[in-house]
Amino acid sequence: MNDSISVSELGERPLISRLSGIFSSVHNPDVTLGAGPDDCAVIDISENEYMVITTDMLHRKTDFPLCMTPWQIGWMSAAVNFSDVASMGARPIGFLSAMGFSKDTDLSFIDEISRGMNDCAKFCGTSVIGGDIDTHDELTITGTALGKVNKSELLTRRGAKPGDIICVTGFAGSAGAALHALENDIDIPDSLLNTLLEPIPRVNESQELARTGALTSMMDTSDGLAMSLHDLADLNNVGFKIDEKSLPIQQEIVDFVSSESSVLADFALYTGGDFELLCTVSPDMLEAAQSACYLNVIGEVVDREVGTTLRCRNGENLTINRKGYLQLGN
Amino acid sequence: MNDSISVSELGERPLISRLSGIFSSVHNPDVTLGAGPDDCAVIDISENEYMVITTDMLHRKTDFPLCMTPWQIGWMSAAVNFSDVASMGARPIGFLSAMGFSKDTDLSFIDEISRGMNDCAKFCGTSVIGGDIDTHDELTITGTALGKVNKSELLTRRGAKPGDIICVTGFAGSAGAALHALENDIDIPDSLLNTLLEPIPRVNESQELARTGALTSMMDTSDGLAMSLHDLADLNNVGFKIDEKSLPIQQEIVDFVSSESSVLADFALYTGGDFELLCTVSPDMLEAAQSACYLNVIGEVVDREVGTTLRCRNGENLTINRKGYLQLGN
Known part of the structure; x- marks a missing residue:
C-alpha cells in the first residue's frame, strides 16, 4: 500500500483494519478479544467473568448538534459507550471521562456536562469512576466504559x-x-x-x-x-x-x-x-x-x-x- | 460558589474536586476507589485481584513538543497512562487509544503514532487492545490504560x-x-x-x-x-x-x-x-x-x-x- 495517501482516501473501516494489524503484532495473554471489529475489547478477569471495555471520542462540531444542552452532551458521551458495552451482553460497571475544553469555559457548562454523564451512568446502573481534564479549543470528550459479563453470556x-x-x-x-x-x-x-x-x-x-x-x-x-x-x-x-x-x-x-x-x-x-x-x-x-x-x-x-x-x-x-x-x- | 466563573479561574485541582463531588453521588459496588485524587480508579474483579484503570487526553499544541516524531507522540500517549498504572503497583494488561486527526492527515503519520503506542505497550508487557478514530482539526489522543494487581499489593x-x-x-x-x-x-x-x-x-x-x-x-x-x-x-x-x-x-x-x-x-x-x-x-x-x-x-x-x-x-x-x-x- 502506498503510504503517501491521506486517511480519508483510505476510509474508516480499512484504516481500523490497518491499525488493528499494527496492534495485533503483540501477543497479550490477558486479552480474549482485542483491537478488532467488536464494540469492546474483552479481558479475562476471573474464572467466571470477562471484563469488556470500549472508548469513544466525541467533538463539539461533528458529534453534538448545536441545539444540544450541556446535560445532553454529557449524557450522549456516556450513552454511546454504554451502548457498546450493551452490545456484548455485559453489565456496565463504570465510566471514565476525559474532557478537553477552553480555559474560558463557564464552570456551570462543565457542571452540567458532568451531571449528564453521571445521570446516564446511573441509568445504566453504575457511576463515573475517573477521568481527566485538559485544555483544548474545541470541546472534546472521550468516554471509556467498562462492563462485566459471565463467560457463558458474552x-x-x-x-x-x-x-x-x-x-x-x-x-x-x-x-x-x-x-x-x-x-x-x-x-x-x-x-x-x-x-x-x-x-x-x-x-x-x-x-x-x-x-x-x-x-x-x-x-x-x-x-x-x-x-x-x-x-x-x-x-x-x-x-x-x-x-x-x-x-x-x-x-x-x-x-x-x-x-x-x-x-x-x-x-x-x-x-x-x-x-x-x-x-x-x-x-x-x-x-x-x-x-x-x-x-x-x-x-x-x-x-x-x-x-x-x-x-x-x-x-x-x-x-x-x-x-x-x-x-x-x- | 458562584457558577458564572470560568474553569481557569477555579483552577485544575479545585475543578477535579468539584467534578468528583458530582460523580461520587452514586454508590458503585464494583468500584473500590473511584473519581478521586488517585492516579487510577480501582475495580474489584476477583477474590485476589483489583483492576486499575486510567485515562489521559493529550493534544498537539499543549502536550507534544514540535520536534516530536509521530512515533514519539504515540509512545508518549501510552507512557503517560502506563505511568499511572505503575503508580498503583499494578501490572499493565492493556491500552486503548482514541485518536482524532484531520481528514488530510498522511496515513504514514498515523501508522507511526500507532507503532509508537504499540512499542510502548510492548515495553510495558502488554498490547493495544482497542480504540476509536475520529476527525478533528487538532491532533488529539486519549489513552486508557488498564492494569491488574494483587489486592495485598495495591x-x-x-x-x-x-x-x-x-x-x-x-x-x-x-x-x-x-x-x-x-x-x-x-x-x-x-x-x-x-x-x-x-x-x-x-x-x-x-x-x-x-x-x-x-x-x-x-x-x-x-x-x-x-x-x-x-x-x-x-x-x-x-x-x-x-x-x-x-x-x-x-x-x-x-x-x-x-x-x-x-x-x-x-x-x-x-x-x-x-x-x-x-x-x-x-x-x-x-x-x-x-x-x-x-x-x-x-x-x-x-x-x-x-x-x-x-x-x-x-x-x-x-x-x-x-x-x-x-x-x-x-
Whole structure:
C-alpha cells in the first residue's frame, strides 16, 4: 500500500483494519478479544467473568448538534459507550471521562456536562469512576466504559449463521429523522428529538437477551442499520434478507419525512444514531429472546452469495448498500 | 460558589474536586476507589485481584513538543497512562487509544503514532487492545490504560505517615531541563532529550516495589516533584523535609542549566514530565525497597505543621511551594 495517501482516501473501516494489524503484532495473554471489529475489547478477569471495555471520542462540531444542552452532551458521551458495552451482553460497571475544553469555559457548562454523564451512568446502573481534564479549543470528550459479563453470556459480532432470525430492539431511522427535522427547521415532538439528543443505551435489554442463550451475535445500530448488517455479514460470511414491511419505523416520522415507503426505508437503513441492538437469534429460540425484551424481527440470515437485500413491498429485491454514518470517507 | 466563573479561574485541582463531588453521588459496588485524587480508579474483579484503570487526553499544541516524531507522540500517549498504572503497583494488561486527526492527515503519520503506542505497550508487557478514530482539526489522543494487581499489593497515594522515608525512582528535573534546552535552542545529547520525548514508565520498578510490602504510598512525578509532594502531603495530612543535597539531579543538566544549586533545585522541584515514581517507605523496610529497584532517598515524612520544606545546603529551610505543571490555572 502506498503510504503517501491521506486517511480519508483510505476510509474508516480499512484504516481500523490497518491499525488493528499494527496492534495485533503483540501477543497479550490477558486479552480474549482485542483491537478488532467488536464494540469492546474483552479481558479475562476471573474464572467466571470477562471484563469488556470500549472508548469513544466525541467533538463539539461533528458529534453534538448545536441545539444540544450541556446535560445532553454529557449524557450522549456516556450513552454511546454504554451502548457498546450493551452490545456484548455485559453489565456496565463504570465510566471514565476525559474532557478537553477552553480555559474560558463557564464552570456551570462543565457542571452540567458532568451531571449528564453521571445521570446516564446511573441509568445504566453504575457511576463515573475517573477521568481527566485538559485544555483544548474545541470541546472534546472521550468516554471509556467498562462492563462485566459471565463467560457463558458474552455476545460478540461473530456467530450469525444462515437460518438465524435478525432482530432489532427498537426503531430504525428515528434519530436520523430527528436530525433531518433539525436541519430543516421542522418542528417535531420532544420525544422524537430526544431519540437523537438523549439516546437510551439498551443495557437492560442486552443483559436480558444475553441470559436467554438464544442469540448468536449482537452489535448496536449506531452507524445505521445497513452499515451494521454489512459488518455482521462480512464477519460471519453470510447475507441478510430484510423485509421492508418489517422495518421498525416510528409512526411519528411519517408525518414529516415522507409517506413514501422507499424514502422511509432509506431513513431506516442509512441513517445512524439510533443505538438500538441488532441481534441474530437461533430460530428455535426466538420465543425465548422475545420474552426477554421487546424485539422486532426484521428478516433472516442467508448464505453469503444471496447478499444483503431488502424484500420490498412490491416483491422486488433491492441490494442494501454498505453506507451509513462514518467519520472518515467510506 | 458562584457558577458564572470560568474553569481557569477555579483552577485544575479545585475543578477535579468539584467534578468528583458530582460523580461520587452514586454508590458503585464494583468500584473500590473511584473519581478521586488517585492516579487510577480501582475495580474489584476477583477474590485476589483489583483492576486499575486510567485515562489521559493529550493534544498537539499543549502536550507534544514540535520536534516530536509521530512515533514519539504515540509512545508518549501510552507512557503517560502506563505511568499511572505503575503508580498503583499494578501490572499493565492493556491500552486503548482514541485518536482524532484531520481528514488530510498522511496515513504514514498515523501508522507511526500507532507503532509508537504499540512499542510502548510492548515495553510495558502488554498490547493495544482497542480504540476509536475520529476527525478533528487538532491532533488529539486519549489513552486508557488498564492494569491488574494483587489486592495485598495495591498502592495508592494514601498511607504516608511521619517517620516514613520519601524516595524517587530516578532523576527529577531532567525532562524540564530538556524542555528548557529545546525552548532556548541549546544542543543537548539525545539521551537527555529522550527523558522528555520518550519517557519510560516505571512499570517494572513499580511491581518490584509493590511486592516488597515496604511502601506506604506511591504516585508518579509527572506534574513535578513539588506538586506531587503537596498532593501526598494534603491527602495524608503530613509534611515533608526534603534534603537539597539529596535531590536526584542528573549531572548532564548542570552543563547547560546552571551550576547554581538553587536554580538546579528549582528545576528538580518545579518542572514536570519526569514520570518517575515517588514513594514513601516504612523506615524499617528501606533496605527491602532499595533492593527492589534503584531508589533515591530524598527526605522524610514529617508532621503536617512542620510543612513541606527544603533543607538547603547552607542549612536554611525553605518552603516548597505548591506549583508545577497544571493544565488549568493553579
